[in-house]
Amino acid sequence: MKIAILGGTGPQGQGLALRFAKAGIDVALGSREQARSADIAAELNRRISEYEGRGEIEGYANAEAVSRADEIVMLAVPYAGHDATLEAIRPALEGKILVDLVVPLAEKDPKSVAMPPEGSATEAAQALLGPGVRVVGALHNVSAHTLNLLDERINCDVLVCGNDADAAQTVMDLVGRLEVSTYYAGPAINARCLEAITPILIRLNISKKVPFSHAGIRIWAPGSPA
Numbered sequence: 001m002k003i004a005i006l007g008g009t010g011p012q013g014q015g016l017a018l019r020f021a022k023a024g025i026d027v028a029l030g031s032r033e034q035a036r037s038a039d040i041a042a043e044l045n046r047r048i049s050e051y052e053g054r055g056e057i058e059g060y061a062n063a064e065a066v067s068r069a070d071e072i073v074m075l076a077v078p079y080a081g082h083d084a085t086l087e088a089i090r091p092a093l094e095g096k097i098l099v100d101l102v103v104p105l106a107e108k109d110p111k112s113v114a115m116p117p118e119g120s121a122t123e124a125a126q127a128l129l130g131p132g133v134r135v136v137g138a139l140h141n142v143s144a145h146t147l148n149l150l151d152e153r154i155n156c157d158v159l160v161c162g163n164d165a166d167a168a169q170t171v172m173d174l175v176g177r178l179e180v181s182t183y184y185a186g187p188a189i190n191a192r193c194l195e196a197i198t199p200i201l202i203r204l205n206i207s208k209k210v211p212f213s214h215a216g217i218r219i220w221a222p223g224s225p226a
């Protein structure tokens with residue numbers, strides 16, 4: 001299986017690429033500059049060279065990365081580049097699943113969100129791309145720091161939303177290969193909640209009043225160990 005990660009050169013995209021490749025999945029790492037993603041892909045492959053059964057990470061320009069993906073394309077650019085990146089790759093995305101993990105953080109305050117008129121980045125992506133692309137919101141609340149600590153388990157659960165339940169399930173199956181619990185959080189409108197959790201985590205993580213950073217969220221089932 002091969003997935004694409006657009007904006008894969010940033011900390012979140014790199015962390016995801018490492019985790020998926022470590023799990024045996026090939027990754028087409030996208031960038032606005034092919035040379036940049038090729039350099040970073042080479043470095044990431046070196047970091048996972050010791051893992052048996054690993055997938056291969058290859059660097060491409062964003063549009064080429066989309067066409068290399070079998071079905072799933074992840075969008076990991078900052079919110080400022082969300083719509084323009086999607087506009088540029090729209091034809092290549094037709095028939096695929098877009099996983100939108102973009103959090104529309106407020107420009108000068110990462111402890112707040114500034115949601116688009118559509119309600120959330122996930123809904124904005126679906127409106128922009130139309131029904132030929134199934135948009136799924138996921139992975140908004142997992143920190144890049146955690147993803148990059150390759151020898152440690154991911155410290156949180158992953159909530160997934162989208163109007164097409166089959167597409168959401170496909171994404172949950174993929175993310176489940178990272179040994180995390182995934183939960184279907186309902187239709188795309190619920191991305192408004194999922195995206196808005198991240199600035200709260202950022203607020204906690206930078207607070208001097210709590211003894212941790214890089215926190216995530218976890219669903220606690222009554223009766224299970226705390």
Ligand SMILES: NC(=O)c1ccc[n+]([C@@H]2O[C@H](COP(=O)([O-])OP(=O)(O)OC[C@H]3O[C@@H](n4cnc5c(N)ncnc54)[C@H](OP(=O)(O)O)[C@@H]3O)[C@@H](O)[C@H]2O)c1
Pocket residue numbers: 006007008009010011012013030031032033036037075076077078079080081082084085101102103104105139140141142143144145198
């Ligand atoms: N970092 C985290 O811990 C974290 C956690 C949860 C969710 N997220 C979400 O994941 C996404 C990526 O986070 P990040 O921290 O990796 O972001 P980032 O480092 O700011 O950006 C990721 C990549 O996006 C590309 N990019 C930058 N500005 C762009 C623009 N205006 N238009 C198109 N592409 C642009 C760059 O790649 P090229 O220059 O190579 O094109 C960059 O390396 C964000 O939407 C963020 O909200 C991040």
